Amino acid sequence: MIWLLIFIVTFYAILIVWLAVGFKKVDTFKEIVTVNKTSFSVIIPFRNEVENLPILLKSIAELNYPKELVEFILVDDASTDNSVEIINKFIQKPQRFSVLKNIRTSNSPKKDAITTAISVAKYNWIVTTDADCILPENWLQSIDSFIQNTNPKMVVAPVNYKAKNNFLEQFQLLDFMSMQGTTIGGFGMGFPFLCNGANLAYKKEDFILLNGFNGNNNIASGDDIFLFEKFIKADKKSVGYLKSSDAIVTTFPVKTWIDLINQRTRWAAKTGNFSSLKVKLIGLLVLLTNFVVVYYLLFGSLKMLFIPFVLKIIIDLFLFLPTIQFFKIKSNFYKWYIFASFLYPFFSLLVIFKSLFFKYHWKGRRFKK
Known part of the structure; x- marks a missing residue:
């Protein structure tokens, strides 16, 4: 499992740094x-x-x-x-x-x-x-x-x-x-x-x-x-x-967690229909990275428990920092960033699971994938 962790995190880091460089180039x-x-x-x-x-x-x-x-x-x-x-x-x-x-x-x-x-x-x-x-x-x-x-x-x-x-x-x-x-x-x-x-x-x-x-x-x-x-x-x-x-x-x-899950499920439901194989592979890499973080948080040894989580939040900062600077985000970023980063892998896996196997509600109507 450790080699799989290294493989996934390495490619995830390459992706985020690649995007961060691209952000600066615009x-x-x-x-x-x-x-x-x-x-x-x-x-x-x-x-x-x-x-x-x-x-x-x-x-x-x-x-x-x-x-x-x-x-x-x-x-x-x-x-x-x-x-x-x-x-x-x-x-x-x-x-x-x-x-x-x-x-x-x-x-x-x-x-x-x-x-x-x-x-x-x-x-x-x-x-x-x-x-x-x-x-x-x-x-x-x-x-x-x-x-x-x-x-x-x-x-x-x-x-x-x-x-x-x-x-x-x-x-x-x-x-x-x-x-x-x-x-x-x-x-x-x-x-x-x-x-x-x-x-x-x-x-x-x-x-x-x-x-x-x-x-x-x-x-x-x-x-x-x-x-x-x-x-x-x-x-x-x-x-x-x-x-x-x-x-x-x-x-x-949105104002409730239920509405947020339905909204993000609606967004995720279309990803399988993207025409680009490269885009699908990017989505798969992000999904695997979140899965690895959740796996180690739930089943990892005490020595390895937080390593994928810490690596991911450090890697993500390469893209987050120039983004929040451009959008002038002034809230207490680092406090919310740590808590959000902990929840996000669990949240994203839930949304993907729901988008694959369940219908979702939006604006009083029910939709299937």
């Missing part, structure tokens, strides 16, 4: 154009978001971007609360808004909602975000600057959590930061393999050319990653990462 984008030119159709699906919509709508009202260059399309996915009424009151403000009913055609409500909105979108650049997000003031301005400077077909941009100073929310924040760091690192090493639909932009014409979500709309989640894979396969150089603090969209952690 330059922070600072070019700001003087004239905004890009017209955007911003698509926001929602379902029972009565608590979050006022925050989102307030941030929309405060966006620093010409109103004549942007429209907002909000798609109601069978809400049973007062979400639509809240939006209708806000529409009196001077933005271009439309509220649509989701047209369900597949097993994926969110993909259907985005497709419904794209079918009526006026502009070629589509931007997606979520109803539980806060949009930064210069969000669209930074995306426009990036488009004008780099001429991409898809733009992947950063997402952060607004987390309270308690273990549940800090655990989610750290878990999410690992994904954000991995996303940026992959771009830096010329192997982009992750994105987040809460902050994603792409050309409508290319969405149509690539047949949108066709081929994966039987999978409930993955409105971002499977489309991203299509864009990468078609033209990897046309997909860029916007590493800018002005572009960071903020969202909120």
Whole structure:
């Protein structure tokens, strides 16, 4: 078992250092154009978001971007609360808004909602975000600057959590930061393999050319990653990462452990459908590393009990530190990091097990893998 430990930890360390180097290689984008030119159709699906919509709508009202260059399309996915009424009151403000009913055609409500909105979108650049997000003031301005400077077909941009100073929310924040760091690192090493639909932009014409979500709309989640894979396969150089603090969209952690397990199960359920063998091997390596940590914590000798755990938390810092610096995470990082690192291997194995053998619940509906 000791040789297997050495083998797995060595390759895991190589992976994390590789991603950390990639993170540094992605330059922070600072070019700001003087004239905004890009017209955007911003698509926001929602379902029972009565608590979050006022925050989102307030941030929309405060966006620093010409109103004549942007429209907002909000798609109601069978809400049973007062979400639509809240939006209708806000529409009196001077933005271009439309509220649509989701047209369900597949097993994926969110993909259907985005497709419904794209079918009526006026502009070629589509931007997606979520109803539980806060949009930064210069969000669209930074995306426009990036488009004008780099001429991409898809733009992947950063997402952060607004987390309270308690273990549940800090655990989610750290878990999410690992994904954000991995996303940026992959771009830096010329192997982009992750994105987040809460902050994603792409050309409508290319969405149509690539047949949108066709081929994966039987999978409930993955409105971002499977489309991203299509864009990468078609033209990897046309997909860029916007590493800018002005572009960071903020969202909120879930409020219970049950909701967190269901959310992460939903995310994990799509991994087996990734088209890239290399991405699957990366996922397998991370899974094996977490398994080894759990095995030694539960069954290891007193001499070896904490060695894999300590090695992993030291290795992870290579990617965590530049990531939290970029996202300006100011909470008591090291205190939460130790506790979260102890729980995470158990949590990740539970999520993988649940995603393989059980259905999951999300927003009042039950889905299978």
